[in-house]
Amino acid sequence: MKLNAAQLTRQLKDTLAPVYVISGDEPLLGGEAADQIRAACRLDGSEERLVFHVDRSFDWGQLHDTSHSLSLFAQKRLVELRVPGGKPGDEGAKAIIAWLDSPPPDTTLLVSLPKLDGSTQRTKWAKALTEHTNSRFIQIWPVDAQQLPGWMRERLAAVGITPSADALDLLSTRVEGNLLAAAQEIQKLTLHCDAGQLDLQTVQRVVADSARFDVFSLVDTMLMGQAEQALRILQGLRGEGVEAPVVLWALAREIRSLASMAHDLQQHIPLERVFASQRPPVWDKRKSVLGQALQRHPKPAWDAWLQAAQRVDEQIKGQRPGSPWDGLAAIVLVVAGIRLPLLATTAH
Known part of the structure; x- marks a missing residue:
């Protein structure tokens, strides 16, 4: 099942799914989605966390062993599978599908992937991650230039800041395309806004574009x-x-x-x-x-x-x-x- 960011927030308030998949190339938004899932798992009682980084030498038997073993320290646990190359290979594909078909009890699997190209999306394992009833697939889309002012306005509002139109335009221009930098600048601006109002002069003084x-x-x-x-x-x-x-x-x-x-x-x-x-x-x-x-x-x-x-x-x-x-x-x-x-x- 595919979810957007807002749907993920609502879904995490219900029963946790066995498998979550985050796919995309925007590190800030992907990281925030992963943090939401980790927080929900902790709230649900997961005290043990295992992280596997998939590279060319990765032994997929580790994932199989994890799915068939009991937690050492807690009844519930979070297992993270990070696949930076986006292609697990034949052995990895079989391991992922096997987990989806028979997820271990009291275990949440979080799979992190880059944006999948067209040919990868058509593979059996990728279709399973997006369509399987045990999976929740979150596609992270980049924020383009037209969407950025609205995104910035929402982020500012979340920390109690209301920007003027020209301040928002300048701020969006200076951080365009780099959401990590945008998040850092917003944190900085919280120290410089009087009564929650952000004007052009403050942006010019605080936010450097060099x-x-x-x-x-x-x-x-x-x-x-x-x-x-x-x-x-x-x-x-x-x-x-x-x-x-x-x-x-x-x-x-x-x-x-x-x-x-x-x-x-x-x-x-x-x-x-x-x-x-x-x-x-x-x-x-x-x-x-x-x-x-x-x-x-x-x-x-x-x-x-x-x-x-x-x-x-x-x-x-x-x-x-x-x-x-x-x-x-x-x-x-x-x-x-x-x-x-x-x-x-x-x-x-």
Whole structure:
């Protein structure tokens, strides 16, 4: 069964479903949906939480063993299955379908997926996740430029802030396309609004747009193969206090998009048609940058760098050792064309 975000909130007030699936490429909204499910599970008595990260070496027998074992510490538990590549393979597909057909008692499964492409949506396991009576499938859609002012107004209202029309326009412009940055700026504005009113002058004073444009400058510099300059921009962002999740969001979004384009090119679809099929379509001024990057690197490289981005995400969340800024630097350099020992074997 498919649910939107509002339907998920209502459904979680009823009996928990055996399986929840979150699919999409918008990290803020996907993370908030997952947090709602986790909170509902805790309220329902789940005290044990198991998290599985699916990569090429993942043993799907772990999922089978979990479904056939009793909880060690509590009667109820939450099991999270994170599939950043979006394709579990034959063994994983069988394991997911088996869980759906016979979910273990007192256990909630939360599956996290990126946005699924058309061919993946037609697979048996993906159809099962969207249609099975034991599953609740939440598709996370990005907030486009036309929807952003309304989205911002709702988020501001939730923290007791009423913006003027020009303040809302400027705020939407300065955070457009980056909901993580938008959420951070709204938190900041709660400290600067008198009597809950937000005017243009406050936005101009509090919300800086330089970091946003620098992040996108980082992406384009990286894609143009300017490794040294890209690394300087990355270091500058860190020095200015830009959070690592904001940088990762920009890099991962671009790499994921290019991985999809590289897949289409492998199917012998002309480049112009690939650009036109994107949502939104690629702007003319960016076609040269993206075209050069697609010529420089084959599809397996983009897929490998998505995995690298997932590892950085785990470092940011404290789930993996290491510095996320080092991981970001490695991604920037290898996409720009510098061969690195840990990533070079997957890039060519």
